[in-house]
Amino acid sequence: MATVSMSVNGKAVTGSIDPRTLLVQFLRDDLRLTGTHVGCDTSQCGACVVHVDGKAVKACTVLAVSLEGASVTTIEGLAVNGMLHPMQEAFREHHGLQCGFCTPGMIMSAVDIVNRRGNDLDEKVIREDLDGNICRCTGYHNIVKAVAAGAEAMGGQSMDQKEPPRQAAE
Amino acid sequence: MYAFTYHRPGSARQAAGLLAKKEDAKILAGGHTLLPTMKQRLASPTALIDLGACGDLKGIVRKGRTVVIGAMSTHAEVAESAIVQEAIPGLAYLASHIGDPHVRHRGTIGGSVANNDPAADYPAACLALGATIVTNQRKIEADAFFTGLYETALEEGEIITRVVFPVVSKAGYAKFRNPASRYALVGVFVAKRGSDIRVAVTGAGEGGVFRWPEAEAALKARFAPKSLDGLKASAEGINADMHADADYRAHLIGVMTKQAVAQATGK
Numbered sequence: 178m179a180t181v182s183m184s185v186n187g188k189a190v191t192g193s194i195d196p197r198t199l200l201v202q203f204l205r206d207d208l209r210l211t212g213t214h215v216g217c218d219t220s221q222c223g224a225c226v227v228h229v230d231g232k233a234v235k236a237c238t239v240l241a242v243s244l245e246g247a248s249v250t251t252i253e254g255l256a257v258n259g260m261l262h263p264m265q266e267a268f269r270e271h272h273g274l275q276c277g278f279c280t281p282g283m284i285m286s287a288v289d290i291v292n293r294r295g296n297d298l299d300e301k302v303i304r305e306d307l308d309g310n311i312c313r314c315t316g317y318h319n320i321v322k323a324v325a326a327g328a329e330a331m332g333g334q335s336m337d338q339k340e341p342p343r344q345a346a347e
Numbered sequence: 348m349y350a351f352t353y354h355r356p357g358s359a360r361q362a363a364g365l366l367a368k369k370e371d372a373k374i375l376a377g378g379h380t381l382l383p384t385m386k387q388r389l390a391s392p393t394a395l396i397d398l399g400a401c402g403d404l405k406g407i408v409r410k411g412r413t414v415v416i417g418a419m420s421t422h423a424e425v426a427e428s429a430i431v432q433e434a435i436p437g438l439a440y441l442a443s444h445i446g447d448p449h450v451r452h453r454g455t456i457g458g459s460v461a462n463n464d465p466a467a468d469y470p471a472a473c474l475a476l477g478a479t480i481v482t483n484q485r486k487i488e489a490d491a492f493f494t495g496l497y498e499t500a501l502e503e504g505e506i507i508t509r510v511v512f513p514v515v516s517k518a519g520y521a522k523f524r525n526p527a528s529r530y531a532l533v534g535v536f537v538a539k540r541g542s543d544i545r546v547a548v549t550g551a552g553e554g555g556v557f558r559w560p561e562a563e564a565a566l567k568a569r570f571a572p573k574s575l576d577g578l579k580a581s582a583e584g585i586n587a588d589m590h591a592d593a594d595y596r597a598h599l600i601g602v603m604t605k606q607a608v609a610q611a612t613g614k
Contacts, residue, residue, distance in 0.1 A: 179353055196353035196395070199382075220450065221527070232423070232452040238382050239453065242353050243375070243397050290449065308529070309447025345519055 181246045185210070187313050192211030196242045200234075201225045203241035204251060206336030212252040212281045216311070223310030226282035226289075227251045233289035235309070252281035255288070264288050268320075275314035286310050287324040299326045348382075349391040355400050357507050363483045364394050367504050369394040374506060376458030378421060379450055397473055404457065404508055409434060412514050418457025418507045422446070423455060428613060435476070437518030441468050441536065444522060446529050457507040460492075463499050463555055465586070466530035468522065468558040474547035475536035476518060479511040486511075494553050515533060515540040517570065519611030521603040522550070532591050533599035535559075537607040539570050546604055551596045553584050562604050572605045 185208060192207050193200075204210045204227070216224030225236040228250040239324050253264035261269070264287050274280045288308045292300065303324045304317070312320060317347040354369070356362040366372055373392035375381055384390045398404055404419035407428045414434050416425060425431055426443035445451055445459075445468050459469040460480060473480065473489040480487045482505045492500050501507070515538045522534035531550030537546045546562040549555075565574045580600035585593040 179471060197348045218386070223449065229452075233449050234438075234452050235449045238379055239355070240375075240378065240382070240397075243355070243378075243399050245355070245400075253595055279474060286448070293448075306448055309449045327516075 179242045181242045183241075183244050183249055185249045186251060192241065194241055196240065198241045199226050199237055200227070200229075200239040200241045200244065201236035201248070204236060205251075210251050210253050214278055214281055216278065216282075219313065221309075222322040223280070223282040223286060224279050226310065228285060231292065233286050250285075252285060255284070262288070263330035263332075264291070264324070264327035267330055268323045271319050271326055273315070273323030273324035274312075279310060279312045279314075283307070283310050283312065283320055283324075287327055288331075290324065290346040291328045296328045296331055298325055299327070302311065348385045351387065351392055351445050352394045353397065354394060355397045357400050358403050359398070359401050359483055359506055362398055363504065363506055365394075365396050366506065369396070370416075372396055375397060376461070377421065377454040378460065379446070379454040380462050380464065385446065385603060387513050398457075398506075407431060408515075410511075414438075414512045414514060415557050416456055416512065418460075418509055419455050420457075422451035422454050422459075423448070424454070426451065434514045435512060435518055435519050435535070436605055437538070437607075438472050438476070438512060440610070441520040441522075444520075444523040444524075445470070450529075454512055456514040460510060461499060461507050463493050463495075463497050464530070465496050465552065465555040466525075466528075466532070466534075468520070468531060468534055468549065471508065471531075471534050471536035471547040471549035472512075472520065474556050474558060475538040475545040476515060477538070477540070477543075477545065478513070480507055481509045481511060482507050493521060493556050496589060498555075519607040519609070521606035521610060523599050523603055533596055533603050534605070535600060535603040535607045537562075537604065537611055539565070539566075542567070544570065546607075548580075548600055548604075551580075551585050551600055559600065559604070566608065570608065572608045572614065575601065575605050577606065 214224040216222035220235045220238040227236045372394035373396040375395045405417045422442045422445045431439045478489045517539040520536045522531045533551045536547045536548040544563045544566045546559045580597045582593040582597040587593040
């Protein structure tokens with residue numbers, strides 16, 4: 178067993194885990210944060226996307242034990258005081274989902290796109306940057322609309338302010 | 348995934364020490380090939396040595412006529428680096444088209460180069476730009492580094508610490524990607540450094556990345572897409588699979604080379 182400590186949605190957590198534990202297993206099985214989904218389990222579908230130190234990653238392809246000291250945000254960490262995050266609200270408003278399985282990953286990726294590229298996103302950029310998220314229901318059309326609207330609603334505010342990216346050492 | 352012990356050294360030197368001590372250990376860089384491979388039980392190392400905390404393997408700097416990229420630099424860091432964008436824009440472009448945004452946040456240049464996947468992007472850049480792969484023990488020229496499918500000149504216990512790219516006058520990359528895996532069906536990196544022209548092809552060769560001498564000769568006369576008119580790559584030794592047969596891939600080599608030259612010359 179190995180011990181790992183990290184911050185998840187702003188809360189300090191410590192786990193005693195088998196080193197094999199993937200981040201998505203740690204989140205779902207140990208912390209009971211089941212909003213992060215396992216879709217393909219082969220780093221393709223994006224249902225498991227969460228933010229690590231402010232950057233979107235596929236939680237099925239990261240060892241939890243390797244995230245000592247990291248700051249993780251999951252879909253559960255977006256809403257504040259029961260108020261949906263603007264990106265969540267936009268997905269609801271624009272019906273950017275059908276079955277909803279891919280939605281947590283879609284929304285975490287969408288927030289990451291805004292963090293990287295700002296609030297004024299054109300359709301081409303959105304479609305390209307959603308490359309790592311697969312939806313088998315919607316045909317993507319409403320998802321793209323939702324991301325554009327959510328980006329605008331986020332209005333220049335990074336919603337990941339509580340997890341400043343760690344600087345790469347030069 | 349089979350069980351393993353996990354180690355997190357703080358420097359490349361410590362990592363090398365662990366690698367020498369632990370039997371059947373593997374280096375973990377970004378993990379975006381190794382972890383899926385372990386999940387499928389195609390690899391079962393008894394120890395993983397994670398380079399994630401080795402600060403000395405990070406960072407991108409300009410040194411004279413070269414750009415030095417730490418082995419643990421992620422694809423996103425290379426793509427977004429102002430130094431790389433300014434000195435070798437074709438390399439930044441290549442990095443920005445590896446996998447998807449999430450993969451680029453984790454995958455590293457050192458991991459990609461060490462793995463030498465026959466459809467990976469970086470080997471083409473290393474070979475075309477005449478990069479030097481620096482390890483904890485020595486320096487290896489790209490020409491001597493990529494030795495076959497998933498095979499490199501790396502010896503047991505050797506760890507890539509950085510990759511040194513010469514700043515060339517022109518460079519460009521074009522890839523026809525597999526839409527599902529986002530690996531190259533065919534990717535071509537072209538580079539012009541003085542009168543030295545290099546064309547490196549990934550995704551197509553049965554033995555991994557290779558240079559295309561005929562195209563290099565044709566581009567020597569004039570470094571322009573038109574110089575490649577009528578030039579066809581041979582389908583001999585070219586991969587054939589469910590995604591593309593050898594003739595189609597050979598055809599794509601010509602098309603991608605032209606596009607890469609067009610990108611390099613801004614046309």
